[in-house]
Amino acid sequence: MCDKNHNTITDPCEHHLTASNQYTYGDIEELANYLKERVSIQPQIGIICGTGLGAVTELLADPTIFDYKDIPKFPVSTVPGHAGRLLFGHIDGTPVISMQGRFHFFEGYPLWMCTMPVRLMKLLGVTTLILSNAAGGINPSFNVGDIMLIKDHINFVGFAGHNPLRGPNEDKFGARFVAVNDAYSRELLREAKAVAQGLGMKGVQEGVYACIGGPSFETVAELKLMHQLGADAVGMSTVHEVITARHCGIKCFALSLITNMCVMDYESDEKPDHLEILTVGKERENDVKILVKNIILRLAKIN
Ligand SMILES: O=P(O)(O)O[C@H]1O[C@H](CO)[C@@H](O)[C@H]1O
Numbered sequence: 001m002c003d004k005n006h007n008t009i010t011d012p013c014e015h016h017l018t019a020s021n022q023y024t025y026g027d028i029e030e031l032a033n034y035l036k037e038r039v040s041i042q043p044q045i046g047i048i049c050g051t052g053l054g055a056v057t058e059l060l061a062d063p064t065i066f067d068y069k070d071i072p073k074f075p076v077s078t079v080p081g082h083a084g085r086l087l088f089g090h091i092d093g094t095p096v097i098s099m100q101g102r103f104h105f106f107e108g109y110p111l112w113m114c115t116m117p118v119r120l121m122k123l124l125g126v127t128t129l130i131l132s133n134a135a136g137g138i139n140p141s142f143n144v145g146d147i148m149l150i151k152d153h154i155n156f157v158g159f160a161g162h163n164p165l166r167g168p169n170e171d172k173f174g175a176r177f178v179a180v181n182d183a184y185s186r187e188l189l190r191e192a193k194a195v196a197q198g199l200g201m202k203g204v205q206e207g208v209y210a211c212i213g214g215p216s217f218e219t220v221a222e223l224k225l226m227h228q229l230g231a232d233a234v235g236m237s238t239v240h241e242v243i244t245a246r247h248c249g250i251k252c253f254a255l256s257l258i259t260n261m262c263v264m265d266y267e268s269d270e271k272p273d274h275l276e277i278l279t280v281g282k283e284r285e286n287d288v289k290i291l292v293k294n295i296i297l298r299l300a301k302i303n
């Protein structure tokens with residue numbers, strides 16, 4: 001057995017169990033080097049596409065594309081509407097990396113695995129992350145097809161003790177404890193609102209996104225609770241990516257496409273349905289695309 005007097009959590013050896021199997025800084029550095037050897041673009045902006053919103057990747061001119069399954073140590077997407085591709089390219093001259101498909105907790109991946117690509121983006125040079133998701137509308141003034149610019153979140157998954165930063169802290173990415181009261185950049189939110197207004201885009205809202213673990217949707221009682229707590233929309237993603245991004249100092253802007261209104265009435269026969277969610281995504285993907293493109297154009301002008 002090991003006779004070294006060390007901390008088994010932060011300084012494990014082969015004789016001791018580690019507190020978690022999370023990727024080390026070195027693992028992610030290796031992954032970054034693997035990609036750097038194959039693509040010369042150094043991305044400034046990262047994009048994570050939500051369910052059915054992968055068309056945003058069409059904005060990338062002449063992209064270099066990797067299938068997740070071909071990248072060493074990379075998880076694979078298992079949810080319909082998430083293609084499972086990593087793209088490098090330029091959007092109007094700005095170097096961008098985009099995930100066409102994300103990883104969700106309900107797929108069985110631990111949160112540190114779901115969010116590893118955010119740390120990878122950091123090591124590739126990303127300073128701003130743009131995230132999208134499909135979400136159910138809780139705020140009764142919302143309509144299907146609205147785009148909600150996220151100003152804050154409620155992390156129900158976190159309330160249950162699951163956090164992507166749980167386990168030994170990787171100091172090279174950030175400090176043990178991270179503030180998230182300002183997780184969504186006020187500056188980026190202001191810019192996005194100005195862009196939407198400038199484009200005369202209808203149905204653009206602002207609100208609080210609640211994250212649950214899924215894959216079951218919400219009960220009526222859960223939705224009533226979320227409404228009382230101040231949630232405007234609910235989904236099963238984004239929050240852990242934002243927490244990981246803030247930990248390593250990446251600025252975040254996120255939006256939800258309201259693909260369905262949550263059923264908050266016991267008498268209703270309606271139900272949320274993933275295929276319908278994909279259909280609404282398809283109908284509105286062009287507007288999401290235009291919004292993201294113009295936000296990136298504006299960022300390029302002000303930076
Ligand atoms: O959050 P994204 O990845 O857009 O996916 C949303 O759509 C799926 C439900 O249809 C859930 O995974 C929910 O989180």
Ligand SMILES: Nc1nc2[nH]cnc2c(=O)[nH]1
Binds near residue numbers: 135212218234235260
């Ligand atoms: N949890 C949850 N996720 C969604 N994604 C799209 N719509 C919904 C919804 O109604 N609830």
